[in-house]
Amino acid sequence: MPPRETWLVLGGGSSIGRAFARQAAAAGQGVLLAGREAAELERSAADLRLRHGVPASAMLFDALDLAGHAAFVRAAAALAEGRLHVLLAFGTMPSQAACEARPELARAMVETNLTGAAAVLTALAPLLRGQGGGTVVALGSVAGERGRPRNHLYGATKAALHTFLQGYAARHARHRVRVLTLLAGPVDTALTWPLPRLPFMASPQGFAAAAWRRAQRGSGQAHLPGIWAPVMAVIRALPNRIFNRLDL
Amino acid sequence: MLVPLALRLVPPALPTPGEAAPAWRKLSLQGWGRLGRAPCQAARPERLRDLRAVVLADVGRNLVPHGAGRSYGDAALNGGGAAVLTTRLDRMLGFDATTGVLVAEPGVSFADIIRTFLPRGWLPPTPPGTAFATLGGAVAHDVHGKNQHLAGCFGHHVEWLDLMLADGSTRRLSPSEDAAAFHATLGGLGLTGVVTALALRLLPVPSNALLVRRQRIAGLDAFLEAFGAARQASWAVGWIDALAGGAALGRGILEVAEPAPQHLPPPPEAQRNLPFDAPGCLLNRFSVRAFNAAYWRRVPAAGDAQPMHYGRFLFPLDGIGQWNRLYGRRGFHQFQCVLPEAEAPRGLRLLLEAVGQAGAASFLAVLKWMGRDGAGLLSFARPGFTLALDIPARAGAGALLRRLERLTLDHGGRVYLAKDSTLSPAGMAAMYPRLAEFQAIRARLDPGGRFSSDMSRRLGLG
Numbered sequence: 180m181p182p183r184e185t186w187l188v189l190g191g192g193s194s195i196g197r198a199f200a201r202q203a204a205a206a207g208q209g210v211l212l213a214g215r216e217a218a219e220l221e222r223s224a225a226d227l228r229l230r231h232g233v234p235a236s237a238m239l240f241d242a243l244d245l246a247g248h249a250a251f252v253r254a255a256a257a258l259a260e261g262r263l264h265v266l267l268a269f270g271t272m273p274s275q276a277a278c279e280a281r282p283e284l285a286r287a288m289v290e291t292n293l294t295g296a297a298a299v300l301t302a303l304a305p306l307l308r309g310q311g312g313g314t315v316v317a318l319g320s321v322a323g324e325r326g327r328p329r330n331h332l333y334g335a336t337k338a339a340l341h342t343f344l345q346g347y348a349a350r351h352a353r354h355r356v357r358v359l360t361l362l363a364g365p366v367d368t369a370l371t372w373p374l375p376r377l378p379f380m381a382s383p384q385g386f387a388a389a390a391w392r393r394a395q396r397g398s399g400q401a402h403l404p405g406i407w408a409p410v411m412a413v414i415r416a417l418p419n420r421i422f423n424r425l426d427l
Numbered sequence: 428m429l430v431p432l433a434l435r436l437v438p439p440a441l442p443t444p445g446e447a448a449p450a451w452r453k454l455s456l457q458g459w460g461r462l463g464r465a466p467c468q469a470a471r472p473e474r475l476r477d478l479r480a481v482v483l484a485d486v487g488r489n490l491v492p493h494g495a496g497r498s499y500g501d502a503a504l505n506g507g508g509a510a511v512l513t514t515r516l517d518r519m520l521g522f523d524a525t526t527g528v529l530v531a532e533p534g535v536s537f538a539d540i541i542r543t544f545l546p547r548g549w550l551p552p553t554p555p556g557t558a559f560a561t562l563g564g565a566v567a568h569d570v571h572g573k574n575q576h577l578a579g580c581f582g583h584h585v586e587w588l589d590l591m592l593a594d595g596s597t598r599r600l601s602p603s604e605d606a607a608a609f610h611a612t613l614g615g616l617g618l619t620g621v622v623t624a625l626a627l628r629l630l631p632v633p634s635n636a637l638l639v640r641r642q643r644i645a646g647l648d649a650f651l652e653a654f655g656a657a658r659q660a661s662w663a664v665g666w667i668d669a670l671a672g673g674a675a676l677g678r679g680i681l682e683v684a685e686p687a688p689q690h691l692p693p694p695p696e697a698q699r700n701l702p703f704d705a706p707g708c709l710l711n712r713f714s715v716r717a718f719n720a721a722y723w724r725r726v727p728a729a730g731d732a733q734p735m736h737y738g739r740f741l742f743p744l745d746g747i748g749q750w751n752r753l754y755g756r757r758g759f760h761q762f763q764c765v766l767p768e769a770e771a772p773r774g775l776r777l778l779l780e781a782v783g784q785a786g787a788a789s790f791l792a793v794l795k796w797m798g799r800d801g802a803g804l805l806s807f808a809r810p811g812f813t814l815a816l817d818i819p820a821r822a823g824a825g826a827l828l829r830r831l832e833r834l835t836l837d838h839g840g841r842v843y844l845a846k847d848s849t850l851s852p853a854g855m856a857a858m859y860p861r862l863a864e865f866q867a868i869r870a871r872l873d874p875g876g877r878f879s880s881d882m883s884r885r886l887g888l889g
Binding site: 192197218219223225226229372373388414 | 518
């Protein structure tokens with residue numbers, strides 16, 4: 180058994196965060212579940228401790244509280260056993276229509292999905308470098324690969340995040356910080372529950388298992404589920420005169 | 428109309444800051460018997476706060492909790508109404524290794540518990556016929572297992588449960604805290620509220636395996652006698668060839684089992700799925716007769732004994748995912764009743780004869796001796812013999828089920844609601860003498876009639 184390390188799950192209360200935490204715990208890793216709802220996170224942490232006998236705790240974290248990020252990182256460092264790795268799994272996805280009717284929703288989404296994400300990863304970078312490297316897995320989206328009428332505001336936040344992660348990966352690569360950006364297709368989460376059924380939908384467990392396996396094997400970008408690699412290759416290649424006529 | 432009027436009395440949900448509106452989706456739910464689809468609005472909360480929002484939501488619809496969808500009939504369906512899916516509330520919250528008490532959310536399944544705790548020497552106390560059932564469903568039906576004669580029902584092993592009521596408040600119920608509501612909720616079909624957590628005493632076991640002894644039984648009377656001789660066995664269940672008639676009526680296999688001292692290597696988890704609906708004609712009286720006869724002969728005439736994983740003994744059908752598709756697209760009814768011991772020899776004979784005459788192609792029927800009353804007001808279990816059989820949904824099935832209900836009533840028995848899809852309101856009232864008591868407690872807990880299901884309305888419970 181390799182020495183125990185710890186996964187910090189940002190968005191630990193989300194469907195994917197919870198499922199990924201179970202993967203990490205099943206592999207014997209410690210888990211820090213970070214999010215806004217202490218009681219819920221504590222229930223999930225108890226579940227990980229019970230099922231897998233690993234250390235797991237809840238941490239309060241608010242992506243929008245930029246001033247609090249430094250203290251949060253210090254607290255995470257104090258709680259972590261072994262090296263720290265990060266799953267960035269928080270984000271919001273209000274509908275395009277809602278964002279257009281209420282621009283403050285769009286602003287909050289940008290601040291969460293982009294500003295908050297970039298800020299907390301930046302605050303974590305010295306820790307990751309100082310411990311001799313670590314893995315960052317971040318939840319991107321196929322929505323960020325080409326803006327579609329139905330969700331291009333959300334897609335824009337994810338495209339910006341992808342770009343941020345590229346530079347972040349390049350900047351910290353020589354300190355052995357590996358960055359894996361998951362270009363996620365739709366997953367059957369609380370976020371997508373009310374939406375019409377989407378194609379190739381993954382379960383959170385299936386998605387998390389694939390993400391876990393992928394995270395063991397290197398960095399870069401990866402479509403998840405894998406079927407989205409060829410699908411998005413086609414969608415990216417479509418000429419505008421065709422793309423614009425599709426109701427996507 | 429009682430229900431719509433009552434719904435207006437439910438206070439509208441006031442969205443408090445930070446409280447998201449519940450997310451609904453149109454869904455067609457089915458019972459395990461796949462008899463029909465119940466279109467409804469469904470929510471699938473992942474946090475207690477979201478569950479509360481769902482319970483309080485003023486959607487002008489009543490609500491039923493829905494777990495793994497393993498009840499056969501309409502107990503967890505709510506056509507035209509709303510359903511709250513509890514499968515994502517699936518966390519284990521605490522375990523005391525000295526007392527064996529596990530605290531868990533309602534969406535945790537028996538399979539989850541076995542995977543986590545059997546390697547540590549603990550088993551869920553009364554595992555039902557499938558490990559995919561959830562703890563919430565086990566409460567709603569006060570389920571029993573192949574050890575019912577000694578261990579009683581699920582509710583006997585529940586120390587307390589937290590119930591979210593229609594007004595969004597959560598109340599802890601136990602034999603000493605609002606015992607009436609506790610006993611109404613055990614076996615209460617999800618009609619008193621939504622379980623948010625429960626404390627369950629697990630059963631200590633010496634290994635992950637049982638020593639299973641199987642013997643052929645020639646007929647019904649011999650079966651009842653053999654059960655009489657096996658009263659002290661830890662586990663006992665009988666498989667009946669429901670198509671054998673005449674002198675062979677009630678012939679089958681008795682399996683009794685004791686905990687094995689030695690571990691077996693852990694079994695593979697792989698499950699095969701039945702990838703499509705079997706054609707309706709696959710199961711006819713000839714094919715099923717041949718299968719049942721082969722099953723009977725599989726056990727040597729002298730009997731045999733072998734160590735077996737708990738999972739293989741307790742959940743023989745779980746190895747085939749979606750085995751319910753075997754009965755084709757039209758689905759099937761499952762009929763299960765219990766008859767008092769004195770009435771059993773005659774009553775069971777009449778039930779089996781009725782099935783045989785109808786030529787209803789039932790795979791192996793299950794026979795089991797029960798030793799204790801259930802824990803709840805509407806619990807199915809009572810001392811006596813219980814018989815369960817599948818009846819494909821074909822012409823004549825309705826008439827046969829009415830006849831089986833009549834025979835059950837005539838012999839002082841009752842029908843298991845977890846399986847049921849056809850019981851009449853009059854039959855319900857006659858079989859469940861504590862129904863009025865249940866309804867009174869339900870009215871106190873849920874004065875607005877928020878919780879209701881296809882089954883509760885069919886049975887005249889509102």
